[in-house]
Amino acid sequence: MKKKTSRVALLGPPNVGKSLLFNLLCRQYTIVSNYPGTTIELSRGRALLGKNCLEVVDTPGTYTLNAVSEEEKLTCKLLLQERLDLIVQVADARNLPRMLNLTAELVETGIPLILVVNLMDEANRLGIRIKTNELSRKLGIPVVAASMVAGDGVEEVKNKIKYAVKGAFPGSYPSRPRYPLYVQNYVQSASAKVKKPGHVAPEFVALASLHPDTGLSSSLFSKDIAGKPGKEGINAARAHHMLQEINMARRQWSKKMLKGVYLPPLIPKTGHEEKISQLMVNPVSGTLILLLVLYFGLYQFVGVWSAGYLVDYLDGYLFGELIIPQVEKAVHRFVPFHWLQELFSGPYGLITLGLRYTFAIILPIVFSFFLVFSFIEDSGYLPRMAYLLNNLVSKIGLNGKAVIPLALGLGCGTLAVLVTRTLETRRERMLTALLLSLAVPCSAQLALIMALLAGSGAAIWVWLLAVLFVFAGASYTANRVTGGVTPPFCMEIPPLRRPGISGIFRKTAARTRWYLVEVLPMFLVTSLLIWGASISGFLSWLVQLCHIPLQALGLPEEISMVLIMGFVRRDYGAAGLFELTQLGILSPVQVLITGVVLTLFLPCVAQLIVLIREQGLFYALIVIATSVLVSWSAGYIIYCIYGIMYF
Amino acid sequence: MGKKIEDNEEVRLSDLFPGEKAVVVRLENMPLSLFYRLQSMGVYEGSRVYVERSFPEYLFRAGYTLIAINHIVAYRVVVHRLPR
Numbered sequence: 001m002k003k004k005t006s007r008v009a010l011l012g013p014p015n016v017g018k019s020l021l022f023n024l025l026c027r028q029y030t031i032v033s034n035y036p037g038t039t040i041e042l043s044r045g046r047a048l049l050g051k052n053c054l055e056v057v058d059t060p061g062t063y064t065l066n067a068v069s070e071e072e073k074l075t076c077k078l079l080l081q082e083r084l085d086l087i088v089q090v091a092d093a094r095n096l097p098r099m100l101n102l103t104a105e106l107v108e109t110g111i112p113l114i115l116v117v118n119l120m121d122e123a124n125r126l127g128i129r130i131k132t133n134e135l136s137r138k139l140g141i142p143v144v145a146a147s148m149v150a151g152d153g154v155e156e157v158k159n160k161i162k163y164a165v166k167g168a169f170p171g172s173y174p175s176r177p178r179y180p181l182y183v184q185n186y187v188q189s190a191s192a193k194v195k196k197p198g199h200v201a202p203e204f205v206a207l208a209s210l211h212p213d214t215g216l217s218s219s220l221f222s223k224d225i226a227g228k229p230g231k232e233g234i235n236a237a238r239a240h241h242m243l244q245e246i247n248m249a250r251r252q253w254s255k256k257m258l259k260g261v262y263l264p265p266l267i268p269k270t271g272h273e274e275k276i277s278q279l280m281v282n283p284v285s286g287t288l289i290l291l292l293v294l295y296f297g298l299y300q301f302v303g304v305w306s307a308g309y310l311v312d313y314l315d316g317y318l319f320g321e322l323i324i325p326q327v328e329k330a331v332h333r334f335v336p337f338h339w340l341q342e343l344f345s346g347p348y349g350l351i352t353l354g355l356r357y358t359f360a361i362i363l364p365i366v367f368s369f370f371l372v373f374s375f376i377e378d379s380g381y382l383p384r385m386a387y388l389l390n391n392l393v394s395k396i397g398l399n400g401k402a403v404i405p406l407a408l409g410l411g412c413g414t415l416a417v418l419v420t421r422t423l424e425t426r427r428e429r430m431l432t433a434l435l436l437s438l439a440v441p442c443s444a445q446l447a448l449i450m451a452l453l454a455g456s457g458a459a460i461w462v463w464l465l466a467v468l469f470v471f472a473g474a475s476y477t478a479n480r481v482t483g484g485v486t487p488p489f490c491m492e493i494p495p496l497r498r499p500g501i502s503g504i505f506r507k508t509a510a511r512t513r514w515y516l517v518e519v520l521p522m523f524l525v526t527s528l529l530i531w532g533a534s535i536s537g538f539l540s541w542l543v544q545l546c547h548i549p550l551q552a553l554g555l556p557e558e559i560s561m562v563l564i565m566g567f568v569r570r571d572y573g574a575a576g577l578f579e580l581t582q583l584g585i586l587s588p589v590q591v592l593i594t595g596v597v598l599t600l601f602l603p604c605v606a607q608l609i610v611l612i613r614e615q616g617l618f619y620a621l622i623v624i625a626t627s628v629l630v631s632w633s634a635g636y637i638i639y640c641i642y643g644i645m646y647f
Numbered sequence: 648m649g650k651k652i653e654d655n656e657e658v659r660l661s662d663l664f665p666g667e668k669a670v671v672v673r674l675e676n677m678p679l680s681l682f683y684r685l686q687s688m689g690v691y692e693g694s695r696v697y698v699e700r701s702f703p704e705y706l707f708r709a710g711y712t713l714i715a716i717n718h719i720v721a722y723r724v725v726v727h728r729l730p731r
Contacts, residue, residue: 013687063687094711098689126711240679247686268711283703387715391703394717400704424680488681489704489717492688 006165007055008047009078011106012090013099014061015494017118019043020148021090021157022058041418042074049162057082065105066211066243076208079109083199086164088157090116093123093130093145096262100254101247103139107174110201114142114160121147122495127265135261140174149500177253180245207246210239273496280384280496290385297372298410299450306368307447308454311578315360327351343531354527358520361575362444367512369411369443374507378499382407383491390489396472397479399423399489402432409440412515413570413607416440417614427482433615434478437603437623438630439471444571448578449595459592466596466634474630518606519569526568553635558585559594563601570604589642593635600631658728660705661721663698669726670695677723688714690724 010018026045043058059075078084087106091099096117106113117132136143142160146153179187190206198205279285324345331345345352376382382404390400401423409416413436420429420436441449453460533539539561546560558580566573577598581591602624603611612620657672671694674682689709690696699713700706705721707714716724 064683066683066687095689097710098687098712101687128711247691251691264711278699281700281706383715387704387706390715390717399717400715486717486719488677488720489715490681490684490688490720491715493706493713493715495713 005053005055006085007057007083008086008088008161008165009057009059009084010088010090011059011062011075011102013063013092013102014492016061016090016092017146017148018061018090019058021088021116021118021154022056024148024154025049025054025056025158025161042078049158049165052162052165054161054165057084062102064102065208079111079200080205081199084111086112086114086161088114088116088161090118093117093119094126094128096130097254097258100257101250104177104250104253105204107139107141107176108201108204108207110204112141112164113174114144114157114164115139116144116146116153116157118146118148118153120145120152121150125269125271127269129263131261131263135257138175138257138261175253175257177246177249179249183242183245183249186242210243210246273498277380277384277493277496280381281387281493283388286384286388290388293376293381297376298369298446301372302365302369302443302447303450304454306365307444307451310364310368311361311448311451314364315356319356319360324352324356339535342535343528346531346534348527348530348534350524350527350531353530354520354524357572357575358516358523361448361578362519362571363512363516365444365447366411366515366571367508369447370508370511370515371504373408373411374504374511375499378497378503378507380494380496383493386491387493394486394489396431396475397482397484397486398428398431398475399487401489401491402428405432406435406440409436409442410446411443411511413437413440413442413603414518414610417607417610420614425487428487430615430619431475431478431482433611433619434623434626435471435475437607437611438474438600438627439467441467441599442570442604445574445599448571448574449599452578452581452591453595456588456591459588459595462592462638463595463599466638467599470600470630470634474626519571522569522606523572526565526572530565549632553593553597553632553639555590555594555597555635556585559590562594562598566598566604567602568605570598570601570607572604573598573601589639593638596638597631597635600627600634602627602631656728657725659722660696660698660707660716660724660726661701661718663701663726663728665698665700667731668695668697668729670729672725672727675723675725677720681720685714685720685724688712690714695729696724696726 010022012018022043022045025047027047028045041060045056045058047054047056057078059078060072062072062075064072065076065079087109089099089103089106091103103113103115115135117130117135120130123130130145132143132145142164144153144156144160146157148154187203187206190209191202194202194205280289328345331341335341335344342349344350347353385407386400386403388400389403393400393402402420404422405416405419408419416436417433420432423429423432449463450460453463530539533542542564543557543560546563547557550557550559550563559577562573562576562580564573565576577591577594580586586594602608608620608624611623658669660669663669671690671692673692674685674690677685685691689712694709697708698705699708705716705718707716
């Protein structure tokens with residue numbers, strides 16, 4: 001008989017080390033960072049602990065089971081819809097008092113629970129002492145002290161999980177908060193109506209039913225989960241009052257559990273990280289730091305060094321002089337027909353276009369961007385940047401949290417649209433997704449355009465102004481259309497941490513691998529399609545069709561091809577523009593106009609698919625129409641201004 | 648005497664200056680999601696807060712948690728100012 005696989009969920013607030021534990025258990029890599037919202041989907045992996053094969057589920061950060069954001073709802077759905085054999089709650093040692101509120105909620109699910117008190121090294125540095133054995137005794141569940149970055153406590157966590165899934169702690173009766181009598185009566189009568197057997201204790205379902213506006217209750221009481229217990233005739237105000245009593249009881253319980261166990265120092269200690277953090281959030285020094293990060297990290301490292309020198313070497317020398325001539329020779333020798341030879345080494349060939357664009361042009365830029373971004377992420381700078389820019393982005397109806405997906409969009413728009421899930425309202429998610437699709441160029445596109453325009457004096461400033469103008473104009477208009485409200489901003493700022501070199505490279509490698517897996521097949525299929533269209537004559541018809549609106553911008557026919565490729569992948573189009581410029585086909589003003597049009601043009605296919613998935617087809621169609629209209633208009637305005645100035 | 652009355656006066660978090668400490672009295676007129684979010688970050692009736700910055704937005708500590716909020720949220724956190 002096949003042995004049952006135990007399912008273990010890792011739960012806890014954002015940024016406490018759940019994904020790190022997941023990586024250590026499953027020996028596979030999911031992205032870990034130093035800001036809330038790194039994990040936006042459930043990640044599943046297999047772990048082998050002794051003879052036990054476990055399915056481990058890493059969840060997005062959850063402060064509470066009163067699901068507030070989209071990714072918190074995912075965690076709640078997991079609890080309610082899947083059979084879990086064990087929950088491992090990962091907690092931040094420094095903030096243990098508030099971590100135990102989630103413990104109180106999790107205990108009520110009736111699922112066996114282990115508490116991992118992580119970040120003990122940081123707590124020790126601050127002078128906080130925690131008696132974990134005593135805490136375990138009081139809570140009635142296994143508690144492990146860990147500092148997972150240093151590898152401390154990881155073996156003990158594994159052992160505890162191993163024993164827990166074997167049912168080694170059957171006699172443990174976790175301590176629970178005691179609620180007022182009228183709450184207990186409500187829970188008793190409501191839980192009696194919960195359909196059995198459910199995946200969680202009916203009492204938990206009854207308590208969760210008190211959250212009316214969070215979307216949790218609707219998922220709780222759909223027929224296939226638990227059955228509706230009804231609201232017992234209580235109105236929203238009474239439910240809210242009950243929740244207050246419940247939360248207060250949980251806090252009192254947490255206080256009782258930590259008495260004599262969690263011992264903070266009388267005078268809090270501060271380190272030099274604190275001083276750097278102060279500089280980052282100060283408007284003057286913070287702005288200066290931001291400009292330095294953008295100039296050195298983005299412009300110099302990604303734009304000038306990577307898209308300039310590195311791409312020149314890889315594309316011009318390695319592929320241009322060594323690989324491609326050899327490939328052409330081999331193809332002409334071994335492949336019989338001219339049309340078939342074109343498939344491999346023609347202008348749109350699999351090797352001359354697909355592989356070369358991927359490895360010689362896009363890959364070095366994307367890799368260097370992800371390297372810089374990983375460093376920024378792991379240091380904890382992004383949330384401070386969000387704090388600093390909140391006032392500015394609130395003018396366009398967003399809050400500081402939107403700065404994180406927008407910054408990530410400078411790496412890959414597809415990934416960034418997914419990260420908009422961390423924003424709390426649909427309006428903010430839609431607005432950010434629009435800006436990502438319209439006016440935030442991806443890393444390869446940005447770096448190549450910067451490299452092309454850097455030498456042409458004012459051109460780079462015109463391009464920057466055009467993109468910023470569209471960004472501001474689009475966000476202002478969208479904000480007005482959707483009501484023009486300034487959303488509340490509330491964000492936890494994690495401590496600054498020194499990024500580890502191995503962590504940065506592992507993350508960069510994981511992201512680059514993800515990127516290649518997505519990009520390479522698409523590039524090869526595109527090459528194949530363009531080759532097919534070229535052979536059949538469809539391509540020349542399409543190019544002529546696209547050329548009609550481009551003529552008004554004074555652009556040659558070749559640019560049609562760049563835009564067609566740009567729709568498939570933004571970076572692919574930028575690589576096409578890069579090649580045309582290298583061949584000397586375009587004048588400087590044509591490079592500028594194409595750069596602007598391409599930046600503001602359609603989101604690539606992958607981003608469009610994610611956009612449809614996240615915001616629906618109708619909204620994606622609005623984004624498409626806006627992009628086409630805005631990009632063409634911006635190009636036309638620049639063309640007219642140029643015409644007025646020089647003729 | 649006057650000082651004591653001032654200390655016990657209910658004020659908004661947005662009225663506090665950097666370096667001031669306060670005890671939270673209540674969170675008022677805010678969406679439930681924000682209310683629970685703040686509570687889960689350690690901002691609830693009776694918790695102590697310490698204001699680090701008030702510009703460009705409010706930055707304060709609740710325990711060892713550093714929290715950034717804007718003026719809209721800070722105005723809705725009613726506190727008792729504590730002596731420095």
